[in-house]
Amino acid sequence: MKPFHELSTSMGLALSGLCLVLPATAAWGQTIDDDLGSAPSVASVQGKLHLRSHDVDVVINNGFATTTIDQVLANPTDRALEATWSFPLPDEASLSELSMWVGGTRVIGEVIEKGEAQRIYEEERKAGESAALAERNGFFDYRVSVSRVPAQGEVKVRVVYYQPLDIDQGVGRYLYPLQNGNTDDANMNQSFWSMEKEVTGGMTIDVTLKTAFPIDGLHSPSHAALTTGLESEELWRASWQGTGPVLDRDFVLLYRLAEDVPARIELLTSRYADQGEGTFMAVITPGDDLQEITHGTDWMFVVDVSGSMAGDKLRVSSQGVVQAMESLRPEDRFQVIQFATNHRVLTRDWVQPGTSEARAAALAVSNLQTAGSTNLFGALDAAYERLDADRPTAIILVSDGVANTGPHEYRDFIKMAKAHDARLFTFVIGNSANARLLGDLASLSGGFAKTVSVQDEVGAHLMLARDRMSHEAMHGVRFRMDGKTVVHPKRKPSLYLGQQLVLFGRYEKSGASELSVSARISGEERTWTVPVELPAIDEANPELERLYAMAAIADLERAEWLDGKSAGETRSAITDMAVQYSLVTDHTSMVVVAEGRKAAYGLGNANADRRAREQDAARTRAQAGNQVQVQTGGAPLGGSRSAHAPSRARKRGRSGGGGGGALGPVELLGIAGLVALGLSGRKRGRRA
Amino acid sequence: MKRVADNLLPRLGCAAALALAAWAAGAHSDVFVLERAALERGELWRLWTGHLVHGNGTHYAYDVGAAALLFCAFGPALRLLWMAPVIGVGLLVSQPDVEHYYGLSAWLHAWVVAACADEALASRGHRRILAAALLLGALAKATWEARLGASVFTSELDFGGPVLHASHLVGALVGLLPLLQRALWTDRRRGGGAICRDALP
Numbered sequence: 001m002k003p004f005h006e007l008s009t010s011m012g013l014a015l016s017g018l019c020l021v022l023p024a025t026a027a028w029g030q031t032i033d034d035d036l037g038s039a040p041s042v043a044s045v046q047g048k049l050h051l052r053s054h055d056v057d058v059v060i061n062n063g064f065a066t067t068t069i070d071q072v073l074a075n076p077t078d079r080a081l082e083a084t085w086s087f088p089l090p091d092e093a094s095l096s097e098l099s100m101w102v103g104g105t106r107v108i109g110e111v112i113e114k115g116e117a118q119r120i121y122e123e124e125r126k127a128g129e130s131a132a133l134a135e136r137n138g139f140f141d142y143r144v145s146v147s148r149v150p151a152q153g154e155v156k157v158r159v160v161y162y163q164p165l166d167i168d169q170g171v172g173r174y175l176y177p178l179q180n181g182n183t184d185d186a187n188m189n190q191s192f193w194s195m196e197k198e199v200t201g202g203m204t205i206d207v208t209l210k211t212a213f214p215i216d217g218l219h220s221p222s223h224a225a226l227t228t229g230l231e232s233e234e235l236w237r238a239s240w241q242g243t244g245p246v247l248d249r250d251f252v253l254l255y256r257l258a259e260d261v262p263a264r265i266e267l268l269t270s271r272y273a274d275q276g277e278g279t280f281m282a283v284i285t286p287g288d289d290l291q292e293i294t295h296g297t298d299w300m301f302v303v304d305v306s307g308s309m310a311g312d313k314l315r316v317s318s319q320g321v322v323q324a325m326e327s328l329r330p331e332d333r334f335q336v337i338q339f340a341t342n343h344r345v346l347t348r349d350w351v352q353p354g355t356s357e358a359r360a361a362a363l364a365v366s367n368l369q370t371a372g373s374t375n376l377f378g379a380l381d382a383a384y385e386r387l388d389a390d391r392p393t394a395i396i397l398v399s400d401g402v403a404n405t406g407p408h409e410y411r412d413f414i415k416m417a418k419a420h421d422a423r424l425f426t427f428v429i430g431n432s433a434n435a436r437l438l439g440d441l442a443s444l445s446g447g448f449a450k451t452v453s454v455q456d457e458v459g460a461h462l463m464l465a466r467d468r469m470s471h472e473a474m475h476g477v478r479f480r481m482d483g484k485t486v487v488h489p490k491r492k493p494s495l496y497l498g499q500q501l502v503l504f505g506r507y508e509k510s511g512a513s514e515l516s517v518s519a520r521i522s523g524e525e526r527t528w529t530v531p532v533e534l535p536a537i538d539e540a541n542p543e544l545e546r547l548y549a550m551a552a553i554a555d556l557e558r559a560e561w562l563d564g565k566s567a568g569e570t571r572s573a574i575t576d577m578a579v580q581y582s583l584v585t586d587h588t589s590m591v592v593v594a595e596g597r598k599a600a601y602g603l604g605n606a607n608a609d610r611r612a613r614e615q616d617a618a619r620t621r622a623q624a625g626n627q628v629q630v631q632t633g634g635a636p637l638g639g640s641r642s643a644h645a646p647s648r649a650r651k652r653g654r655s656g657g658g659g660g661g662a663l664g665p666v667e668l669l670g671i672a673g674l675v676a677l678g679l680s681g682r683k684r685g686r687r688a
Numbered sequence: 689m690k691r692v693a694d695n696l697l698p699r700l701g702c703a704a705a706l707a708l709a710a711w712a713a714g715a716h717s718d719v720f721v722l723e724r725a726a727l728e729r730g731e732l733w734r735l736w737t738g739h740l741v742h743g744n745g746t747h748y749a750y751d752v753g754a755a756a757l758l759f760c761a762f763g764p765a766l767r768l769l770w771m772a773p774v775i776g777v778g779l780l781v782s783q784p785d786v787e788h789y790y791g792l793s794a795w796l797h798a799w800v801v802a803a804c805a806d807e808a809l810a811s812r813g814h815r816r817i818l819a820a821a822l823l824l825g826a827l828a829k830a831t832w833e834a835r836l837g838a839s840v841f842t843s844e845l846d847f848g849g850p851v852l853h854a855s856h857l858v859g860a861l862v863g864l865l866p867l868l869q870r871a872l873w874t875d876r877r878r879g880g881g882a883i884c885r886d887a888l889p
Contacts, residue, residue: 356718359788662751663750663754668750668754670826674803678762
């Protein structure tokens with residue numbers, strides 16, 4: 001049998017394809033005790049490990065969330081097993097800790113170059129030592145391996161990640177991704193099929209929600225049994241627990257701010273005495289003075305029907321598109337394109353809402369069937385070709401987001417988007433999409449991107465796009481601060497009614513400063529300036545440094561994808577930054593070895609020290625009040641209220657609708673009973 | 689049973705014709721779906737063809753399957769032709785918010801109720817009780833759905849669009865019309881009296 005590390009690529013893919021895929025869920029086990037380094041038949045070991053517990057703790061503190069996952073893997077067999085699993089994370093999330101309890105002590109992983117991390121992990125595994133490895137697999141997912149789950153024993157593992165959160169239309173949304181990813185690739189699909197859904201000892205989710213503004217309420221559309229408790233208007237807690245097959249659906253939490261919250265800029269900062277520069281996160285919330293636009297818009301709905309969209313994804317997508325089509329204004333027009341390997345236009349020409357043609361299009365969308373791979377480029381190209389240059393146009397792309405047929409390089413798409421003048425709104429269903437590509441395409445066109453779960457109300461998300469196209473938007477939003485500052489992301493996005501913009505940056509000069517936001521609204525350049533205080537020392541939010549670094553790395557990755565020539569330099573810059581801030585990227589991984597063996601590999605304690613600092617700050621924050629600077633008022637953003645009023649989509653009832661009658665299996669059985677009665681009656685009648 | 693077997697071929701032919709018509713109507717739903725605005729423009733054929741249009745394959749399969757069963761058991765009847773437009777008009781009159789309707793199920797409800805009523809009147813003993821129970825069950829289910837705005841049995845299935853529950857009640861009530869017609873006709877012929885087995889053709 002070949003040693004594990006010598007397996008061919010295809011075998012490696014097959015093996016990885018058979019690992020269990022879930023946020024920190026065990027996995028297939030590989031026997032390691034007798035014949036170290038050998039890989040037994042995957043089928044024979046798959047499912048040997050159990051997931052004893054899976055505990056998720058979420059702290060949402062103003063603009064970002066910290067998610068801590070503790071899980072216990074149990075090995076009921078008589079041989080030590082290796083565990084491997086994978087899980088998706090939001091694109092902008094930073095995996096900050098992988099730790100493992102060794103001899104009762106928690107050992108925190110350190111970030112180093114990816115190849116070196118793999119080498120260390122393999123050496124430890126072959127030596128029969130406890131080790132763990134966290135790697136990023138592009139935009140698909142993160143993968144974690146634990147070298148040794150002892151026979152008849154358990155291993156406790158912790159994963160921590162941070163992610164920025166924005167508020168949309170006054171509603172905040174936190175997603176803990178659990179449902180499968182989204183690719184037509186056979187190997188990846190196989191891995192999702194073999195996903196472990198079962199937690200033998202139970203799963204818990206605890207959420208602490210803290211904001212600078214009063215919260216009206218929170219609820220979970222995915223976990224209705226969530227219990228919530230209000231400690232103050234700005235501090236809520238929620239919890240959920242379950243056992244058995246609980247790992248098969250996303251956890252979605254929605255929270256709504258009070259409606260009279262003003263337009264504002266929220267500023268969170270971090271600066272330690274030993275740092276030359278401070279870090280900030282700015283969250284910009286525009287006001288409600290973006291005017292309504294009365295002229296009609298052309299809508300091009302582009303719907304993915306590739307094989308990976310089968311089941312719930314296509315169902316919620318088609319229902320959402322039909323809802324959005326039915327809610328368009330009379331002055332609007334629309335077309336529909338379905339695509340997989342090839343595309344097909346479902347409407348002969350532009351269709352006006354409320355007509356027979358519109359009804360036919362809705363029925364056609366309801367009847368969509370899945371098959372084939374994803375030629376995203378071809379579909380978008382066809383959509384652009386059909387646009388009418390004389391009217392404002394929006395393309396609504398609904399997909400699970402992995403282009404795998406036709407041109408699929410990042411630069412191909414960017415080039416295409418730059419060549420056309422139409423707003424692109426992308427709605428990505430699922431947890432492992434190429435969110436960066438779709439987000440950048442949308443941003444470049446002046447639209448926006450949304451990642452939604454099948455547990456979300458997809459129709460409501462689509463209708464938000466319609467609401468936003470019917471109002472002025474802020475285009476080319478720029479952010480400036482006095483003194484030398486660096487801001488990421490570097491692109492100048494558009495900001496629509498009810499949306500927030502989240503930016504990260506560094507500053508040198510402390511003290512009083514001015515912060516300005518500029519944007520074009522209906523062709524007119526407008527600027528809003530507010531005073532801020534940049535602290536010399538602020539130890540409240542050290543997590544911002546990693547979030548800033550992730551945003552900076554995302555900009556570097558864009559450069560790497562766009563310009564293949566300088567990829568080597570960019571890669572080196574990404575690696576340096578990721579090691580400095582202890583971040584797992586495509587070029588760096590986090591490896592855990594026992595404390596006593598760190599020195600042998602030259603592993604320091606950079607991440608352990610950083611985590612200690614972050615945990616101290618989190619404990620302080622939990623006891624203290626909110627420490628976010630909030631600036632309100634002033635044009636052009638400063639309507640007296642933020643655009644948090646319920647959208648027209650939410651206010652509007654379903655008047656003027658319709659539908660179909662439908663029979664179910666029970667009704668069909670009743671009819672069969674009646675038929676049998678009728679037939680038997682005739683039989684007896686003849687006898688009589 | 690032999691009489692059923694003798695008639696099976698033409699009955700299956702009717703079911704196949706219906707299935708074909710429904711399939712064709714689905715392909716051109718823009719001109720066939722029952723739509724209030726189109727009726728006001730004079731496109732009256734939609735009162736019949738609207739029942740043939742379906743939301744998706746599941747919807748089509750259930751409806752056409754049920755219709756095939758009923759055709760095999762009871763055969764075609766003239767009243768099936770006039771029930772369709774009466775259901776359409778009844779639905780649009782009773783539900784002013786409804787702009788469009790599609791699907792066979794309201795028509796099937798009418799057929800089931802009418803067949804149950806026939807069976808209840810034509811039979812005796814257990815058969816009469818069973819048929820009456822089916823009739824009352826169908827009416828109760830349709831009333832319950834119309835009142836709740838939700839399906840009693842079909843909520844887990846995807847029919848490619850919203851289910852218009854009121855249509856089932858309208859269909860069930862239209863299914864009672866033959867009974868009413870018979871009662872009134874018998875009343876006139878006999879100069880009053882209850883509906884009875886002798887009055888049946």
